Amino acid sequence: MRDGYERKEDPEDLWQVVDELPALIWTSRPDGHCEYLNQRWFEYTDLTPDNAYGWGWQSVIHADDRENMLETWSLIRASGEARDLEARIRRFDGEYRWFLFRTCPIKDASGQIVKWCGMNTDIEDRKRGELLLQENEQKFRAIFDEAGTGITLVDLTNEVPIRNNRALQKMLGCSEEELSRYETYDELTFERNRKGDAATFRELAEGRLDSLRMEKHFILRNGTSVWANVVFTLLRDAHGDPRHIIAIHEDITDRKLALQKLQANQELLDLAQKAARAMAFDWYIQEETNTWSPEQEALYGLAPGTFDGKYESWRKLIYPPDWAAVVESLRHAAETGDVSVEFRVVWPDGSIHWLMAQGQMFFDDQERPLRMVGFTADISSRKLVEEELRRSEAFLAEGQHLARVGNFTWRVATNEINWSEQLYRIFELEAGTPMTLELIGSRVHPDDMPLLYDMVKSAGRGVSDFEYEHRVLLPDGSIKYLHLIAHRTPDQSGQMEYIGAVQDVTQRRFADEALGKARSDLARAARVQSLGVLTASIAHEVNQPLSGIVTNASTCVRMLDADPPNMDGARETARRTIRDGNRASEVISRLRSLFGRKEFTLESVDLNEAVQEVIALSRSELHRSRVILHTDLADDLPRVEGDRVQLQQVILNLLLNAADAMNGIEARPRQMTVVTRSDQNGRVRFSVSDVGVGVASDDADKIFDAFYSTKKSGMGIGLSVSKTIIESHHGNLWAAANDGPGTTFCFSIPCTNQLTKVSPDLTDGAPEPHDRSNFLRSV
């Protein structure tokens, strides 16, 4: 080699440089025979030039590499081109290190290879790294292939197939080869997403994004859907240019399906909640997290998402007076697990709403409250209805209290009696006391017990309505007057039930009595007054002629006493006296026609109607006398001809007489029976029966005489007048003792076509009362 180089510089210098170069330098002949090795070579191998030049150097080449290396070296020489090879060279200490052999042909001017030169550089470190890399690569490969998630590795620099692993192949149901092509992914992507997904991927590939997560929806070739959560990561090279994309596919199909199912369930739940206006809540007590749906927030009048889940925030929403109840219910829930509370909340607009929360409290392992789950519902409308109901019940109770009216129901068959609270109050019994007829009987005034018996009997017969006025005798000896009405109605089970009301009419009764007294006082006063007016009128009318009479008589006497007597004058004044006397008489008869009876009027009378009118007029009087009236009026009763008013006066008279006859009867109900009948003789008969004291037999023929009376208050005129009236109708009036107690009074008059003549003159023999209604009252 030394010969081959002619240099201007000192050749010794150059060789020294070559020897010092930190590499193993050598030359060989074209056939590979080694001609030169630098100092470093000898130092490294610890060989001497004698056993290294030529082919001796082979001894330091690792036995495993030698054959391969020699073959490559001969191929290089044959090719005549500069090329590299690698082999291990033994160091002086026996350690083999990898070297890179760089070979280079040296040619003469004609291009003929005259020599080969080379430089071996120590690549042990690199080689180790490579080995390590290879190892790592194998491990990575194993991980890559065996990983549970599908992975792809995309090389962006050239058309390298996409690397993909087994998990992905399994996930997408394709072979490794299929998945190495972009088209396959395009094909599998859910059609609607293809464009978008591709665009997103492009952004990544062009380096506008470094990583990206996307949910990819694949449709496999067998038609099934696969969802994958894909994380793309961009790897850049040293220049920052996009180099690789790694995509990790996590199969979330099951989760997705479950989620979809859940979502469907949730939607259903939401719907149900909305429908029920009941919203779920989930409160982790220890963590102070309180999950509220927008609907739950809406129950509190809050905008969606504005509730922070804090206990304190919640507390502020609750209507303060209800807070204590809420706290109590929470305490109860902490003890029993049951959550149930109704409370009001104040909405931000100030309105108040009723909510109901129900649910379950869950406890941790130390039995501390952990979580409360349940639902809340708006019950404002229910509360309103409840409130309304409560109020109307209160109104009713208050109304009953004020009106002193109590209600009862009475199921006769089973004797079930239900009383309203007010009724207990009226009877001064403790509310809720089971009611029996015996208990009621114990309170009814002993004198009125017949009324109770009658009521029970009537109810037993099933009469549709009854009405009584009776007294109760309270333990303290005080008496209340009660007015009872009842109506029969079938109850829900179809049994007959009486529904009734009882009013405490004590005060009214006292007022009635006071009123009655006032009325009679007034009537008396009016009578006196009218008598006074009458008297004055009579006086004036009569005094005028009397005055004339007296004056004329005085004049007459004076004229006769004169001397000579003035006979003409006396005669004249005496005539005037007679005239004035007649005038006074005329006044009297005028007065009599003015204040006397009215004319008798004939008309066609329906006696039943007349009777009913009289009963209607006298009903309160009969009630007051505690008379139980039974009417039995014949259908198709022929009409009679007569004076309707006069006949009604007779009927009223007989009715009041019968009631009076029973006054003081306490041993039996004061029954009165009114009957109308037509008989075969073309007459109509009216009768009224009482159960009173009756008429003694030796009085029987006297009772129709004027001024006969068994009563202290009466003047005994009524029956006498009645008899006159009935006789003027060509009828008869008579009385008969009953089989049982009491008397029956009857009259019978011809019906219209039987009546030939009715006398219009009723005044003969009849008393002359000024007020025709008075005489009946005073019987």
Place this chain on the structure above:
Amino acid sequence: MAELPLISIVDDDESVRESLPDLLRELGFDVRAFSSAEEFLISDYIDHTSCLILDIAMPGMTGPELHNELKFRRREIPTIFITAHADETTRPRMISNGAVECLAKPFSETALINALELALK
């Protein structure tokens, strides 16, 4: 001969106007009878009347109204009221209002003479 005292009678009742003047003439008075207060007021006899016999209740102007009217005209005439409507309060009421007497019809000749004596005193 001195003029007889004039007694004027005002009464709507004809029998009084017919009978009372005869009696008064028998008693020696001059008499004029009027059927109403109005008739008397337009007559020429107001100033000549020594005594007025006046019915209380009359259609139109009543006796007491005529009495008051005369008082108002300062033509006070001694007045004897007569009435068919008398009650116990009428007489004291009339007398306290300035009447000489109040006679309830029918009145006796004696009562009339006593009243006239009082009026013409």
